[in-house]
Amino acid sequence: MSSNNMSGWESYYKNEGDEEEEQEEGLEAGGDYSYSGRDSLIFLVDASRAMFESQDEDELTPFDMSIQCIRSVYTNKIISSNRDLLAVVFYGTKKDKNSVNFKNIYVLQELDNPGVKRVQELDKFKGQEGKKYFEDQIGHGSDYSLSEVLWVCANLFSDVQFKMSHKRIMLFTNEDDPHGDDSAKASRARTKAGDLRDTGIFLDLMHLKKRGGFDTSLFYRDVIIAENEDIGIHFEESSKLEDLLRKVRAKETRKRVLSRLKLKLNKDVTLTVGIYNMVQKAYRPPPVRLYRETNEPVKTKTRTFNVNTGSLLLPSDTKRSQTYSHRQIVLEKEETEELKRFDEPGFILIGFKPLMMLKKHHYLRHSLFVYPEESLINGSSTLFSALLTKCLEKEVMAVCRYTPRRNSPPCFVALVPQEEELDDQKIQVAPPGFQLVFLPYADDKRKVPFTEKVMANPEQVDKMKAIVQKLRFKYRSDSFENPVLQQHFRNMEALALDLMEPEQAVDLTCKEAITELRSSFHGRLSC
């Protein structure tokens, strides 16, 4: 490996040459749409008059907050998963627009990929002007039936031609008792919500601030329950955009399990777990080739043929070879896979070690998350829960031999227990389960020619401490945006909208971005 590769990411394109790595990455990314279908998400926004009233002059109206939040999901989806389908539906409107001509329901955008035009359309509803625009174009209605609203949403899902892996509706409202005076309507809404649930459509309540508080027990508890009962998480109502955004973010990405594997305590005792990826390098999407005349995408076909005969070669017409000291060694393709096979996929428990023996500086690759999987072996959750409880209590980690899939060599991992954590909004910030930490083999460690130890004296250390204290900040994992990705998407946005100059992305990793942190910094270290 050349020294150039030190940072290992000079290119944002995945390395085409490195077939093995690519395969691995692809599997790890776990987002292979061709198998799992697309995620789809309908933003269902209450557009009754109350949604346009703010309690404070400088406070965003609940409607404005919802729109900004939706916009942010749109732009994020463009970056992270542009094949997902999004829709926006208003209800409680004066005008109606939907395939079944129900009153007071306005489908602003049907389920489709997010794109620039859609983002621009959303922008029209922003702020005071947006309020006016809404009133002119759509207007508030006096009535609606939530069961019809859900019916329309269900229709949107069934109109989609793609295979969908996940269907979700997010309901933004600040009305906690929508059919308080009409029990028939209320009960129909509950039934319809139940129907959606049976079809595998998830319904989430993104309840917004209401004077006197949002009381979920009046109506929504019966409508939303099913999922939340399982999850055991009940959000607080959101009064700030930031809170709402976090709530929405937490729900908008569907959990994708990388794999479901057996964890063997020995040959007789086996439970099953799911492996999840919580950190995954986001790459710029690969370029597509377009036909110069029409700008339409072209298909790429790669074929392998025999130079001598000109005939196309099937995979079975080829073998794999390596040459060492003038001797060619030939294997079948299957054999090159087979020789990497040691164990069946899964975990084999080796034993337990105190947590303090985990070395931070022995990091090998990003960790994964492990959570019990009841669908393959019943009773897995209970045993898993017992292991987690005891590992936390005894401050130990489980060392396992891990084979991620067939034909992959084993590696050693530490299962580090993690306790569930909620923040003040009752949003889960750390799920309960084990962090899967990869442990290096002897070959992965390199000898480093270290510099002779020169110790600073206590005074010098104290001076440095003062500097450190002055530059103190609270680190959050989502503090920094990737300037390269952001710049790329700004460029794309600008070109898509025919803007002259793209907006420059603010690079938070640049020193300038934290000037306020350093403005108080005058100290100089004399050595």
Added chain:
Amino acid sequence: MAAVVLCMDVGLAMSNSFPDEESPFELAKKVMTMFVQRQVFAENKDEVALVLFGTDGTENALAAGDQYQNITVHRHLMCPDFDLLEDIESKIQPGSQQADLLDALIVCMDLIQEETLGKKFEKRHIEVFTDLSSPFSRDQLDIIIHNLKKSGISLQFFLPFPIGKQGGTGDRGDGSLLSDHHGPSFPPKGITEQQKEGIQMVKKVMMSLEGEDGLEEIYSFSEALRQLCVFKKTERRSMPWSCQLTIGSNLSIKIVAYKSITQEKVKKCWTVVDARTLKKEAIQKETVYCLNDDDETEVSKEDTIQGFRYGSDIIPFSKVDEEQMKYKSEGKCFSVLGFCRSSQVHMKYFMGNQVLKVFAAKDDEAAAVALSSLIHALDELDMVAVVRYVYNEKTNPQVGVAFPLIKDAYECLVYIQLPFMEDLRQYMFPSLKNNRKCTPTEAQLSAVDALIDSMSLVQKDEEEGTIEDLFPTSKIPNPQFQRLFQCLLHRALHPQEPLPPIQQHILSMLDPPTEVTAKCQVPLSKIKTLFPLTEVIKKKNQVTGQDIFQDNHEEGPTCKKLKTEEEEAHFSVSSLAEGSVTCVGSVNPAENFRVLVRQKKATFEEASHQLINHIEQFLDTNETLYFMKSMDCIKAFREEAIQFSEEQRFNNFLKALRDKVEVKQLNHFWEIVVHDGVTLITKDEAPGSSVTTEEAKKFLAPKENANADSAAAFEEGGDVDDLLELI
């Protein structure tokens, strides 16, 4: 570059072994094979010679008269290759003689002296494989030691048994030995006086060459096989990366960083070759571009341009544009963005593929002091630095953490990359604590507690206050490499045979220490009895309503056919797919309906009301897809009505439906009803009906303006309830 002489004892005693054990002769060959194959596959320029002693014949430069007898230089110093491996595997045979080990050493030394003349070798090395059972004469021992020292030749011994290494197992940092917890650390019984004398001699040689450390270079065969890495491996050197660590604009420290951990990959890739000629030149790969039309018209690469997706839009964006508009970093950088508590930067956020160790620049005292004060300040405050890192102007910037690492011999900052906002995924998982379904009982918890204790991989030394790691994973070599080499070698020597099984010593290297496996048997069987774990039997392929509908439609026109087996199939499918059905839902209303009435979970009246509700809603969509679904429901309704003698209810429904269809102008739908021949239930089908076959037929015939009255009744606007009232 190194010159290595393998010096192997093939004498009489080497073939002796206990039953079911491999002889020292075979074990020595295995260890040598491993060493040589590593050399071959590493493709370095080391040269290797092979000297055998105890051979029946004699062939060496020093042999004269009765001197240096039964010693054979099997192969002179040259690059190791498959011929050598082949020789080790099949040509070397046990001899029937005995030869003096020290004589053999002299032959080896002479060989190195002679054959390295005029070549540059940084290392000269002799590896001796023997069981020490042949007599030797000590006369020349001191001269030998003197000469070894003088010419800088190092020695390693490999014996069939471990020797006592008192106090020799301290932590020697990277590459040190595992403490030998797999076996006894003293010579086993059955060692002859001659062998004891041999051990003393070997120890003396090694002590005089390398002092106490010399004893570490005496290995048992099993030790060597298990550790694989005992061979002085050709270390990969890390490239230094020099930069300035900056804090604010005023403080900068000259630093140098090295990769300290990165995943080691197999170096050589597989080449695709033609299966018949085994030539890679015979194969060519070609990429063509074609339009997305029916003919897949090919276009040349020159006629294509580059673009990117931005959501649903595709934006043409040439390489030139890209170069001009892309983010440009200002080059090498290692600057502190701020400091935070170390607990805020959790390990679970670590990413990237390397760990860097950051030191002060060489011979820069000021830098060394500054970095040292930073390291200690962070350590004492329990804080870390968040850093912007750019390798060079061509690479993208990273955010990462730098935390202090203080060792006896050195101190440094350790740098690891952290995620950007875009790299994070926030998933939520159900709580395990308050979930009654998976809360373990006290008994279950204490069983797990006992298991954890029994499977502890550490041994605490109370007196010393130290903890010994019984399973130090970072000292285990990656078995993937050894396995690859084994298969390559096997295929090279036996091209026609299938790949060999994995070697036992590799498998056992990956298994938990035997004492741990033994101790955990009881707690594990307790867990087995306390925790019910049952494998879920895979459900049959789930059938969606859509699938069923399609079948149904194809069979459509002949309703009666459905009554027999087909019907039963539907029933079983629905009960499988739905689990327990309590009401008619909108997904599989027809199936739900069948289940409800057959399992008597609801009255026929109740179930049919629910079904009619759905039919109504489907029709309101005015979409063909829903028409089909409605048909499904109507057919189900009809069949079940006959079964349960509820024909009147169905006939009323169908009449009301016909009227309603007319009012709502759903002619298209009615055409389907007519086409499928779904009509009133006749008295031939059910005795309770008064409808004749003739009437039933007529019911579907086009209407001549009849029933104007009932049509008027609906004009006020058909609501769901209307149909129900009429029944």
